[in-house]
Amino acid sequence: MSDSGQAIFDRRIEAEQKIEPKDWMPADYRKNLIRQMSQHAHSEVIGMQPEGNWISRAPTLKRKMVLLAKVQDEGGHGLYLYSATETLNATRDEMNAALHSGKAKYASIFNYPALSWADVGAIGWLVDGAAIVNQISLQGTSYGPYSRAMIRICKEESFHQRQGYEIMIALANGTPMQKAMAQDALNRVWWPSLMMFGPHDSDSAHSGRSMQWKIKLRTNDDLRQSFIDQTVPQIKFLGLELPDPDLKWNEERGHYDFGDIDWDEFKRVISGDGPCNRDRIRHHKKAHDDGQWVRDALEAYHQKKASASAA
Amino acid sequence: MKQSNDLYEVFLRSIRGVDHRHVGSLHADTAEQALTYARDVYTRRSEGVSIWVVKSTDITASQEQDMDSFYDPMDDKPYRHASFYVLPDEIDNM
Ligand SMILES: [Fe+2]
Ligand SMILES: [Fe+2]
Ligand SMILES: [Fe+2]
Secondary structure (H helix, E strand, C coil): CCCCHHHHHHHHHHCCCCECCCCCCCHHHHHHHHHHHHHHHHHHHHCHHHHHCCHHHCCCHHHHHHHHHHHHHHHHHHHHHHHHHHCCCCCHHHHHHHHHHCCCCCCHHHHCCCCCHHHHHHHHHHHHHHHHHHHHHHCCCCEHHHHHHHHHHHHHHHHHHHHHHHHHHHHHCCCHHHHHHHHHHHHHHHHHHHHCCCCCHHHCCCHHHHHHCCCCCCCHHHHHHHHHHHHHHHHHHHCCCCCCCCCEEECCCCEEECCCCCHHHHHHHHHHHCCCHHHHHHHHHHHHHHCHHHHHHHHHHHHHHHHHHHC | CCCCCEEEEEEEECCCCCCCEEEEEEEECCHHHHHHHHHHHHCCCCCCCEEEEEEHHHCCCCCHHHHHHHHHHHCCCHHHCHHHCCCCHHHCCC
16 A cells, blocks of 8 residues: 555655655645745845945945845845745746735845945844844755755855944944944844744744744744844944843843834734835836846747747 | 667756756666666666756756856955955854
8 A cells, every 4th residue: 555645745754854846745835835935035035125225335345346246145045945936836927926916925124224334234244144043944944945945045145144244343343423323223123133033933823834844943932032142242242232121141041031022013014014115016016027128038039039940 | 770869967866855966877769768777877776866867958058168258257256255254253153
């Protein structure tokens, strides 16, 4: 008697083996992956906008080249992730349409504006830092193409956080105005960075099943705590004030305690009412529409070749 | 008699979860045949759990003599590497 697809799938998950595109998988596993992976891809791509704004205004040629290289990497990460999602039979057009209609989400942090040059430092340090904590864990995810995309992305991410922190060191050791700018960026970027890990485990709609299926290996709260623990010493090293008066080392827990996250703000921003949501989507649509002539030209070329070889 | 003339490139996944890697090529009439040949030729010692075969003519490859124009723009961008950013020892595990 041969085993059912479900039994084989369960055994593979149990044994921590990867699931590959041609394997049988439960419909909900596929659906969950498409949701999470496309959301991840959208985050990479929309995430280019706040930093992209500063490419033409970077303070030196070196910083400009670095920022350009970083933003270019994020576009590449989006591409790896869209391609990995396509192995689940989701099409790029469907994913784009879901992004534009608001059905698909992306990391809420990218709906905040990057107001000063210090934000570029804070984004690299904190936003990429938070993303790296999450992505290192996702290298072990149960879906093979997602796992391999994560391994590649983590390798490339290594410079993103360091260049951001380097900017922060320069500003924190600069003039009083520069230091104040660094502090202001930290204060604003801190909380949305913590929100990147998603709702508390007790309120997270998808967490339970994603953990069962080993799509996610660590919970939102667990990942968030790791990020906080690793980041507080980095804040202190900069000589900046902690952005949360409740950030205190808890000897008993062996972790930093921290204040309440404003989940109302999180919900507002993720569901479309952050400071920049409309701009981000409008800009994405425009970039897509502005590229129509390229797709038209490709199609015309294809047609011409086809009729030439038919003749 | 038609020659078994199509050349196929063979890719093997050694264990679940890793990428397929190119291991060599062989001649076959059809893709299915290439697959069974590949099993016989390249996995006699259970080297793989999955085989891909691709017609060699379906592969578009860059040429080594084009390396300069192809990769030259990458050579002067050390800032794409983490080691470009020198951080103090206390923070260097970043
Ligand atoms: Fe990212
Ligand atoms: Fe990225
Ligand atoms: Fe990044």
